Amino acid sequence: MTQTVLSLSNVTKRFGGLIAVNAMDFDVAEHEVLGLLGPNGSGKSTTLNLISGALPLSGGHVSLWGNRISGLPAQTITRKGVSRTFQLVRLLPSMNVRDNVVAGAVFGHRRRWGREAIDHADMLLEKVGLGGKGDMPIGQLTYIDTKRVELARTLASDPKVLLLDEWLAGLNPTELQIGISLIRSLRDEGRTVILVEHVMDAIRSLCDRCVVMAAGAKIAQGTPTEVLSDREVIRAYLGDDDA
């Protein structure tokens, strides 16, 4: 039987008069890759921010293993096993690659310090394709490599639930295949993944299930094939004239 890891119930976020996320409900099962899709501005990143605790909810709640996590500080939520990457990579430019990853280990679900944190960081850098680059300054990395560092830093906290905000965006076709395999391997090692993504190849090959948002609300859920052929989803992406 599959177990629900993360559950959103009536999750709502208002920014002044704008309802960015409107009564969102969905569950994510253990070891599932869930795609969170929708056109620009539909509320996907805000939903991740509500799950990770970066933003307070205006209504509803989020549960992890049946226990409410909404309302807890972001750092506590990370420690409970939920970590995210950001659409715009956020690294500490004054530190080298390895130290950025070590910083993730210190604040995480399974905290590591000293030699253990350094060895773990080097293992994660290898895993994300940055083996041997631990001493490099962040400023010398390509854009893609900064994304890799950010993923390694997020993994350093050993998250059970990994929130990836357009992590595959901007990769060339070869890098995309490597990125897809990497995310699959993260699921295979027991993590649950929520993927905000626009890259359709990645959605089709990675996601077990998708939830589609438009104007803050859920408009469809199902397998990638089901949602990508749903009329309302097509209309939300293309607009009424093209549907």
Ligand SMILES: Nc1ncnc2c1ncn2[C@@H]1O[C@H](COP(=O)(O)OP(=O)(O)OP(=O)(O)O)[C@@H](O)[C@H]1O
């Ligand atoms: N901090 C904020 N203050 C005010 N409005 C915000 C804030 N963050 C997001 N919004 C608004 O909330 C709505 C949803 O934004 P969000 O970034 O969650 O969408 P998205 O689906 O992630 O879009 P994209 O695919 O472009 O990243 C948008 O109208 C956005 O302008």
